[in-house]
Amino acid sequence: GQQVMQIPQYQHVQEGEDFTTYCNSSTTLSNIQWYKQRPGGHPVFLIQLVKSGEVKKQKRLTFQFGEAKKNSSLHITATQTTDVGTYFCAGGYYGQNFVFGPGTRLSVLP
């Protein structure tokens, strides 16, 4: 079946430093979504990427979808303490469900 991998598993950064998490699928995706989960909360949708090579920005967050539609990345510029949480990618497969990666847990030291 489909597998979605994410690295790193954990990332500790100093406030103001940048952060990147990478997502890889074993097979081609139809689309990819990114979610953020705060401690004790549920996953909250951030963005969806559909087109090969697509890049989208949300303030300090930059999302990329690979040319082969098998990988994606999320980059946060100048992290803030409010960025703390676990970031999940979820691969959408043609006609099927969304498969979540294991997540990258981000901690930001003030």
Add this chain to the structure above:
Amino acid sequence: DTGVSQDPRHKITKRGQNVTFRCDPISEHNRLYWYRQTLGQGPEFLTYFQNEAQLEKSRLLSDRFSAERPKGSFSTLEIQRTEQGDSAMYLCASSLINSPLHFGNGTRLTVT
């Protein structure tokens, strides 16, 4: 839009008992998903519905798990003969086709 509602929020049960959880999706959403999440892991897909039809069920899901969405609105997830390994957060999400998933707050199951 009142969001996705799940009931109960917490359930403690003894091993061997049956439990049933309910999910009320966002009203106009035709897709409804069930995921299971354990500490430090990503949501694990269990099953999903489009309207009342159950379109996919995880091969990892044992026969003790069953889900229904009888009228294409709310859904129930039943676990029969619970085991300690079933302890997890059970998340429900709803969406339109190929659109973002909106998650509920989940039902935390503890099997003693």
